[in-house]
Amino acid sequence: MVEHAQDRLTDQGYPVADGIMLNGFSASGNFVDRFTMLHPDRVLSVTAGGLNGMAILPLEEAEGHTLPYHVGIADVAELTDEPVDLDALDEVNQFLYMGAEDNNDTIPYSDAWTDDELRQIALEVYGDDMIEERFPRCQEAYQEAGVEAQFRVYEDAGHTPQPAIDDVVAFHRRSLEGKDVSEFGQTIRATPEFELTPKNPTVGDTVELNASSSTGGTSDITNYLWEFGTGDTAVGETVTYTYEDAGEQLITLTVILENGSEREFTDRVTVTETDDVSAEDEKDNDETDTDSVVNHTEDDETGIEGEIDVDSEADNTTGDETGMDDETNDVSDDDGSPGFGVVGALAGLGGVGYLLKHGLLDNTE
Numbered sequence: 001m002v003e004h005a006q007d008r009l010t011d012q013g014y015p016v017a018d019g020i021m022l023n024g025f026s027a028s029g030n031f032v033d034r035f036t037m038l039h040p041d042r043v044l045s046v047t048a049g050g051l052n053g054m055a056i057l058p059l060e061e062a063e064g065h066t067l068p069y070h071v072g073i074a075d076v077a078e079l080t081d082e083p084v085d086l087d088a089l090d091e092v093n094q095f096l097y098m099g100a101e102d103n104n105d106t107i108p109y110s111d112a113w114t115d116d117e118l119r120q121i122a123l124e125v126y127g128d129d130m131i132e133e134r135f136p137r138c139q140e141a142y143q144e145a146g147v148e149a150q151f152r153v154y155e156d157a158g159h160t161p162q163p164a165i166d167d168v169v170a171f172h173r174r175s176l177e178g179k180d181v182s183e184f185g186q187t188i189r190a191t192p193e194f195e196l197t198p199k200n201p202t203v204g205d206t207v208e209l210n211a212s213s214s215t216g217g218t219s220d221i222t223n224y225l226w227e228f229g230t231g232d233t234a235v236g237e238t239v240t241y242t243y244e245d246a247g248e249q250l251i252t253l254t255v256i257l258e259n260g261s262e263r264e265f266t267d268r269v270t271v272t273e274t275d276d277v278s279a280e281d282e283k284d285n286d287e288t289d290t291d292s293v294v295n296h297t298e299d300d301e302t303g304i305e306g307e308i309d310v311d312s313e314a315d316n317t318t319g320d321e322t323g324m325d326d327e328t329n330d331v332s333d334d335d336g337s338p339g340f341g342v343v344g345a346l347a348g349l350g351g352v353g354y355l356l357k358h359g360l361l362d363n364t365e
Contacts, residue, residue: 019044040088045175053134058145094149099157136189150185192265
């Protein structure tokens, strides 16, 4: 039909483009939607409304089901000898719309669904509610397939194209002019998401989880439920949580919509250990010399000059030999923890005057 019309117009001297523009509503909306799926290379733009919330899905499988035509495209190659060209479909400007109050559903009628098995697959894949479940599922399927299309729901509208007429005309005009048409679409499916601060937490950090960027699509979000992967839960748009153990955790956000449905989003967070090694511990560990000489020229506070030679046996001497009492000398335990290294470190930092001042050396002569 299209080719015949193009030939007739060409013969009469009218300029005719190769691509066609399609528009339909209700049953004719289903027709132009399916035609576009089967012949995307022939279509420049398509507007289809009143689709019972069930645009044909550009998928071969979903929800554990193989999707035959006209729910999906699994058997299109078998029916037409050619598979659906998703790249060509992505090039078509598509505008698919519904009225928020549209209740014209074909599922219950056998004249539209002659195959009970296909009808059951449709219900399990699309869902029951045309606006809250089916149409958002269509948008999700298009995104899964990497095919761009503009979806829209008109508030306070039933099964009628009237509120969309101006948009339909403008959509085809912009398509003909080669202009962007993304402004005609909206996000109609609930999209839960959250931001984690800090993004790379350590044990003991207070983590903030903010879900304010989540959208309810055609409904409003009434509640936010959180699971942190530890068995703990919380409620609220923005919450905080502190992980007590290191490791990888899955955080799940569930948004409850006003229409009673739910949507989940799960993300992964890796909690790392805190750095327990203090700077002083690192200095102590660096004191590994067994023979050391601490040179001190003059201490402003004590006026003492001299040199202290410390050999490797220093930490084994008694209080009598060093002039230090037993309590001060006992700086090394049997478990091998630092002995004279502590005194050596103090001497290195403050000199002999530091040791004298703090009573660590009794013999000043």
